[in-house]
Amino acid sequence: MSVIYILLSISIIVAVFFFIAFILAVKSGQFDDSYTPSVRMLFEDELVKEPKQSINKEPKKTN
Amino acid sequence: MEQKSCFHCGDSCESHAIIFQEKPFCCNGCKTVYEIFSENDLTCYYDLQNSPGAIPKEIQGKYDFLDQQNIIDKLLEFNDDHTQIVTLYIPHIHCSSCIWILENLNKLNPGISASQVNFGKKNVRITFNSTKCSLKDVVLLVSSIGYEPYISLEDFKTGKDNINRSLIYKLGIAGFAFGNVMFLSFPEYFEVGEFWLEQYKHLFRWLMFAFSLPVIFYSAQDYFISAYKGLRSRILNIDVPIALGAAVLFIRSTVEIIFDYGSGFFDSLTGLIFFLLLGRFFQQKTYAFLSFERDYKSYFPIAVTKITSDGKETPIQVYDIEKGDRLLIRNEELIPVDGILINGNASIDYSFVTGESETVSKQSGDKLFAGGKQTSGVIEMEVLKSVEQSYLTQLWSNDVFSKNKEDGFTTLTNKISKKFTIAVLSIAFISTTYWLFVDASKAINVFTAVLIIACPCAIALSAPFTFGNLLRIFGKLKFYVKNASVIEQLAEVNTIIFDKTGTITTNKKSTATYDGDILSASEEMLLKNTLRGSNHPLSRSLYDILEEHNIITLDHFEEHVGKGIEASHNNNNIKIGSASFVGSIADSTVLNTSVHISTNNIYKGKYTFYNNYRTGLSKLFNKLKKNYDLVILSGDNEGELENLKKLLPSKTKMIFNQKPDDKLDYIKYHQTEGAKVLMIGDGLNDAGALAQSNVGISISENVNVFSPACDAILDASKFNQLFMYIKASKSAIKIIKWSFVLSFCYNVIGLYFAVTGQLAPVIAAILMPLSSISIVIFTTIATNVIGRKLE
Numbered sequence: 001m002s003v004i005y006i007l008l009s010i011s012i013i014v015a016v017f018f019f020i021a022f023i024l025a026v027k028s029g030q031f032d033d034s035y036t037p038s039v040r041m042l043f044e045d046e047l048v049k050e051p052k053q054s055i056n057k058e059p060k061k062t063n
Numbered sequence: 064m065e066q067k068s069c070f071h072c073g074d075s076c077e078s079h080a081i082i083f084q085e086k087p088f089c090c091n092g093c094k095t096v097y098e099i100f101s102e103n104d105l106t107c108y109y110d111l112q113n114s115p116g117a118i119p120k121e122i123q124g125k126y127d128f129l130d131q132q133n134i135i136d137k138l139l140e141f142n143d144d145h146t147q148i149v150t151l152y153i154p155h156i157h158c159s160s161c162i163w164i165l166e167n168l169n170k171l172n173p174g175i176s177a178s179q180v181n182f183g184k185k186n187v188r189i190t191f192n193s194t195k196c197s198l199k200d201v202v203l204l205v206s207s208i209g210y211e212p213y214i215s216l217e218d219f220k221t222g223k224d225n226i227n228r229s230l231i232y233k234l235g236i237a238g239f240a241f242g243n244v245m246f247l248s249f250p251e252y253f254e255v256g257e258f259w260l261e262q263y264k265h266l267f268r269w270l271m272f273a274f275s276l277p278v279i280f281y282s283a284q285d286y287f288i289s290a291y292k293g294l295r296s297r298i299l300n301i302d303v304p305i306a307l308g309a310a311v312l313f314i315r316s317t318v319e320i321i322f323d324y325g326s327g328f329f330d331s332l333t334g335l336i337f338f339l340l341l342g343r344f345f346q347q348k349t350y351a352f353l354s355f356e357r358d359y360k361s362y363f364p365i366a367v368t369k370i371t372s373d374g375k376e377t378p379i380q381v382y383d384i385e386k387g388d389r390l391l392i393r394n395e396e397l398i399p400v401d402g403i404l405i406n407g408n409a410s411i412d413y414s415f416v417t418g419e420s421e422t423v424s425k426q427s428g429d430k431l432f433a434g435g436k437q438t439s440g441v442i443e444m445e446v447l448k449s450v451e452q453s454y455l456t457q458l459w460s461n462d463v464f465s466k467n468k469e470d471g472f473t474t475l476t477n478k479i480s481k482k483f484t485i486a487v488l489s490i491a492f493i494s495t496t497y498w499l500f501v502d503a504s505k506a507i508n509v510f511t512a513v514l515i516i517a518c519p520c521a522i523a524l525s526a527p528f529t530f531g532n533l534l535r536i537f538g539k540l541k542f543y544v545k546n547a548s549v550i551e552q553l554a555e556v557n558t559i560i561f562d563k564t565g566t567i568t569t570n571k572k573s574t575a576t577y578d579g580d581i582l583s584a585s586e587e588m589l590l591k592n593t594l595r596g597s598n599h600p601l602s603r604s605l606y607d608i609l610e611e612h613n614i615i616t617l618d619h620f621e622e623h624v625g626k627g628i629e630a631s632h633n634n635n636n637i638k639i640g641s642a643s644f645v646g647s648i649a650d651s652t653v654l655n656t657s658v659h660i661s662t663n664n665i666y667k668g669k670y671t672f673y674n675n676y677r678t679g680l681s682k683l684f685n686k687l688k689k690n691y692d693l694v695i696l697s698g699d700n701e702g703e704l705e706n707l708k709k710l711l712p713s714k715t716k717m718i719f720n721q722k723p724d725d726k727l728d729y730i731k732y733h734q735t736e737g738a739k740v741l742m743i744g745d746g747l748n749d750a751g752a753l754a755q756s757n758v759g760i761s762i763s764e765n766v767n768v769f770s771p772a773c774d775a776i777l778d779a780s781k782f783n784q785l786f787m788y789i790k791a792s793k794s795a796i797k798i799i800k801w802s803f804v805l806s807f808c809y810n811v812i813g814l815y816f817a818v819t820g821q822l823a824p825v826i827a828a829i830l831m832p833l834s835s836i837s838i839v840i841f842t843t844i845a846t847n848v849i850g851r852k853l854e
Contacts (some may be wrong), residue, residue, distance in 0.1 A: 004263055007324075008266070008270075012243075012270070015239070015243055019235075019239050022235050022239070023232070023235070026228055026231050026232060026235065027228075031182045031228070031231055032181075032228075033182070033183055033184070035182045035183050036179075036180055036181055036182040036183070036185075037163060039159045039162050039182065040162060040166070040180075041164050043159075043160070043162075043166070
């Protein structure tokens with residue numbers, strides 16, 4: 001039944017791992033602003049699209 | 064598009080739209096911004112939101128002070144050889160387009176390496192390289208695209224505030240420990256007596272002990288500190304029984320596992336602290352975009368232009384201004400110190416100070432007071448007093464501003480906790496004495512069990528959850544309250560004091576009466592057409608009031624700044640303006656603002672403007688008069704006395720000609736007579752009164768614009784709802800009292816188990832979360848019911 005030691009230590013290591021992740025997240029300021037990131041993630045597409053758009057537009061105009 | 068509106072800012076273009084790339088623009092400023100964006104492939108700005116921009120303002124010379132190294136050093140958050148970081152507050156941030164464009168600043172200037180917007184706080188954090196572009200370049204760039212930052216004297220301080228995140232850490236640790244301890248203590252709840260469980264339960268228990276260590280010594284430390292402070296000042300606050308309960312829980316559990324008596328109450332301990340902190344977290348709702356702590360520093364500029372003895376213009380830091388200095392105040396700049404006007408057309412807007420938006424004209428030699436904003440052209444002034452000694456800023460040296468209002472206030476929770484603690488301690492001692500005679504071995508067990516089960520978790524949660532939820536509901540209805548104790552104090556108010564200008568009146572002057580000789584149709588037409596050409600606020604309002612007339616082309620039109628306007632058409636001449644300008648004998652007894660008119664040098668009459676009161680004002684006063692003493696405390700003259708008497712209930716007291724200090728003293732005096740004062744004001748001149756009152760509410764036409772330090776900010780459109788908010792606060796107190804009753808019921812059940820010596824860990828583990836959760840559910844539902852009534 002000493003397998004319980006392994007199980008226990010694994011579960012605690014996992015728990016502590018998440019705990020450290022949480023502390024680091026707070027420290028990096030992730031919880032300071034809960035609104036802007038939700039908008040910012042929607043921009044990512046447009047930033048990529050932008051160079052494409054300008055390339056696409058030009059041939060259309062020449063046609 | 065039928066009605067052409069500006070592609071950039073959305074304002075209507077009227078007749079003079081500028082068409083550029085098939086898009087209409089209202090002015091060259093907007094067009095220029097569009098040009099900047101289209102040249103840099105940033106027109107995405109307009110795809111995210113329709114016409115999101117703002118017209119860029121005239122900023123010539125305004126930011127020259129950013130060349131000074133000592134000012135730059137104070138503003139920068141981080142300063143290394145090639146990397147500088149600055150956080151700029153930009154009031155215009157309002158939509159996703161704003162975030163997008165401000166985070167793409169690096170495309171407009173390669174010196175900027177990154178920028179990050181905090182939408183809630185309306186600021187942008189810009190990282191740039193000062194060898195490639197200076198702080199001034201950054202500010203000018205942001206201003207040129209319509210996002211002018213607001214840099215005030217408040218930013219001029221050493222050291223930036225650290226964000227306090229300790230509550231999140233504490234809550235996180237308590238939650239983490241609570242979950243794991245629950246998980247580890249689960250097997251023992253059922254006492255299955257299995258072989259492996261028996262063998263490993265000691266390991267489980269010591270793990271639980273390890274998990275609860277950070278909870279008791281870190282997460283719960285605020286409760287111990289507060290209880291200690293309370294005891295030292297001989298107050299039995301709510302944290303005393305909490306700290307006692309938590310300490311007893313920890314000690315008894317530790318003793319139990321050391322001597323192998325049982326599994327201890329680590330689950331209840333961590334759960335208790337977790338729920339309590341959750342309540343605190345819930346109550347700590349703050350409005351990131353509002354500040355309740357503002358003083359004159361948030362209004363005043365960092366630097367102004369000084370004219371040195373040899374005639375040169377140099378920027379000077381506001382704190383360095385000395386008596387005798389000569390200052391140059393540009394259009395739209397704020398006067399930071401008291402002084403004397405030397406030359407230029409002074410047209411001062413004191414709306415920051417008094418709430419009155421109409422400008423005041425000053426002649427050379429007149430005194431100018433700090434806090435006014437110059438609105439026409441450049442003026443020169445000589446300084447009479449330094450910043451701290453000026454008439455307005457002196458108000459802040461009063462000691463009300465250094466006092467913490469919450470200190471003198473006993474909350475409902477603390478009132479009840481005194482009786483509660485005494486009751487619990489007596490029950491504990493009585494039952495222990497009883498058991499000492501019956502079964503001495505159980506005595507200490509019963510004593511600790513009573514203290515554990517009576518730990519007033521549910522009581523401590525009632526107020527935070529009720530007020531926290533109400534705070535949120537109020538916020539949705541545009542009534543922004545600083546913290547929970549303000550709601551509690553609002554419910555106890557018995558005297559309500561209103562400021563007049565800007566508080567019960569609107570900023571627009573839109574009612575005027577004419578008295579004098581009746582104007583002929585042609586004269587009226589001439590008057591209307593003359594006013595059309597003027598941009599003076601009074602001309603604009605008068606223009607709106609007058610009936611429609613044909614548009615005629617004037618033969619001659621001249622505006623005399625600070626005096627009036629002169630125009631002629633078909634040999635008819637008209638003069639509009641001050642009494643002396645139109646050639647009438649100045650009537651000094653008239654207290655109201657008026658515009659005088661003369662045609663062909665014959666005096667005709669005058670339009671007198673009256674304050675426009677907020678809609679629903681007399682209804683509100685009639686509702687309030689039954690339960691409250693009402694007072695109007697105005698800094699103005701008595702010109703409106705008769706008008707107010709007609710509008711307001713007869714028992715309303717009206718006091719005029721009050722200086723900022725007088726207002727403060729008036730409130731102080733009535734407080735010593737037992738009045739609980741609610742002050743409602745708006746300008747900086749009310750700041751002292753707002754601070755002295757039990758609850759100070761500031762009325763604001765636009766909550767993003769600055770308002771003085773106060774306990775709550777009320778959107779002007781909701782002014783007539785004031786009575787409802789006070790009523791809701793009173794209902795909240797009732798809810799809290801009911802939830803106290805509810806939690807007493809749980810305590811009675813728990814005490815039964817404790818006193819009879821049968822308190823098993825599993826009972827505590829069920830009862831404690833159950834009582835807390837049911838209180839949370841009850842208060843949330845009840846406050847939402849109140850909230851629905853408000854809407």
